[in-house]
Amino acid sequence: MKSLIVLILYLIFSQFVNAADFKGARDDLSFFNIKNSNYKKGIDAINQAEKLYKKDKKNKSKKRFNDAINYFVLAHEEEPNNPDILNYLGISYSKVNDLMMAEIYYLMGLEINPNHTGLNQYLGNLYVSTNRIDLALERLKVLKDCDCEEYLNLKSFLDNNKN
Secondary structure, eight states: OHHHHHHHHHHHHHHHHHHHOOTTTTOOOHHHHHHTOHHHHHHHHHHHHHHHHHTTOHHHHHHHHHHHHHHHHHHHHHOTTOHHHHHHHHHHHHHTTOHHHHHHHHHHHHHHOTTOHHHHHHHHHHHHHTTOHHHHHHHHHHHGGGOSHHHHHHHHHHHHTOO
16 A cells, blocks of 8 residues: 555656756756846945944955955946946945046946936035035936935035035
């Protein structure tokens, strides 16, 4: 009786396995690229750097921001017309106090998408930090009609840093 039950279960199970046809079920392995893309690695590095900064581990934080820069440079080589990558490059350079490189990447991103809300906000913040209020106001003007958080953030940053 036990042999019969085992045989029946075996036959049922083998039918499911054969029906699934596991061979070649996923020839496209692009999902690995998403998990391990340079863009994703850069995002992860920024998130880790922010956590380290909040824990007052500034040297480790700076190292992770530099790692993020390296990943985003590679991602930019793969996708040169992606303004989000350029925005993250600008943010990362800003975090390691290389404001000149940050500005270059923000401006490159705005050449691709002049209305990119993140690029306009962060470039505006950079202009405020470098006391170029007139240029920051131009970025605020671009964001004025977006009904977005970036407009409010830049406006608040401007208001809090007026001399």
